[in-house]
Amino acid sequence: MRITFHILSFLILFFACSGCGDKRAQEEKAKQKTDAPTSKPAKEEPVPKIQYPNIKNEDQFLANYAKQNPESKIRLSTRFGEMIIQLYDDTPLHRANFIMNIKYGLYDNTIFYRVVKDFMIQGGNSDNDETQDRRGNIKPYYIPSEVKPHHIHKRGALAMAMSYTDNPEMESSQYSFYIVTGQVFTPNMIKATELEYSIDIPAANEQVYTTVGGTPHLDGIHTVLGEVVEGYDVLKKIENAKVDSGDWPVNDVIISMEIIE
Numbered sequence: 001m002r003i004t005f006h007i008l009s010f011l012i013l014f015f016a017c018s019g020c021g022d023k024r025a026q027e028e029k030a031k032q033k034t035d036a037p038t039s040k041p042a043k044e045e046p047v048p049k050i051q052y053p054n055i056k057n058e059d060q061f062l063a064n065y066a067k068q069n070p071e072s073k074i075r076l077s078t079r080f081g082e083m084i085i086q087l088y089d090d091t092p093l094h095r096a097n098f099i100m101n102i103k104y105g106l107y108d109n110t111i112f113y114r115v116v117k118d119f120m121i122q123g124g125n126s127d128n129d130e131t132q133d134r135r136g137n138i139k140p141y142y143i144p145s146e147v148k149p150h151h152i153h154k155r156g157a158l159a160m161a162m163s164y165t166d167n168p169e170m171e172s173s174q175y176s177f178y179i180v181t182g183q184v185f186t187p188n189m190i191k192a193t194e195l196e197y198s199i200d201i202p203a204a205n206e207q208v209y210t211t212v213g214g215t216p217h218l219d220g221i222h223t224v225l226g227e228v229v230e231g232y233d234v235l236k237k238i239e240n241a242k243v244d245s246g247d248w249p250v251n252d253v254i255i256s257m258e259i260i261e
Helices: 002-035 058-068 094-101 129-135 189-198 203-209 230-241
Strands: 073-078 081-087 110-116 118-123 157-160 175-180 224-230 254-259
Touching: 058 094, 058 157, 073 094, 081 094, 094 224, 094 254, 110 230, 110 254, 118 230, 189 203, 224 230
Parallel strands: none
Antiparallel strands: 073 081, 073 254, 081 224, 110 118, 118 175, 157 175, 157 224
């Protein structure tokens, strides 16, 4: 009987210890499970391959891109602050080109490299390595003119630069743009401008240029594709930045852009 009692005690102790071991193993397993990640790590999105038009299909390419990318409001940021710019829907090729450049980051870290008080601030290019690397594989092309008589060079207008040499169709640059600062004209200044440039400024436009200001002699030449709707104080600060003899700001005015809607 005593032997049986000892055997029974041993068995109880054995199974109790085994249970403790199993419990510890389960607790350790549970801990490891808790410490493990609850979901798979997110995959990095691949960088989209830049697809751009060439000199044979730029109009059709941009027309298709315009339909697929309807965004029209952007934020342009500098060390002086931000400007909100509304792009026009009735210049679809230029709007598409501008949106495309923003989406591919081709305007980031470019600069305003020409600033002329009472005229305009020009930007969208840079000689830094980052810009050159991003644009290195993109073939140059030009944007067909979309000049509209109701989109004029008033203060705050956004327009694309273009070459005046061997460009009879007035096609626009793919990158370089400018924002009009201009000046407020008097009626006599309007008449003098008409005589100097052999142009006729419509009465409606004259009303704008004698109140808001701008650069009327560029109308009908460059495509105006949008306008500043917020941040005129920032435009003024950039216009008044100190420049060298070549109209290049002494301290770079670096640009970054993003699409708002």
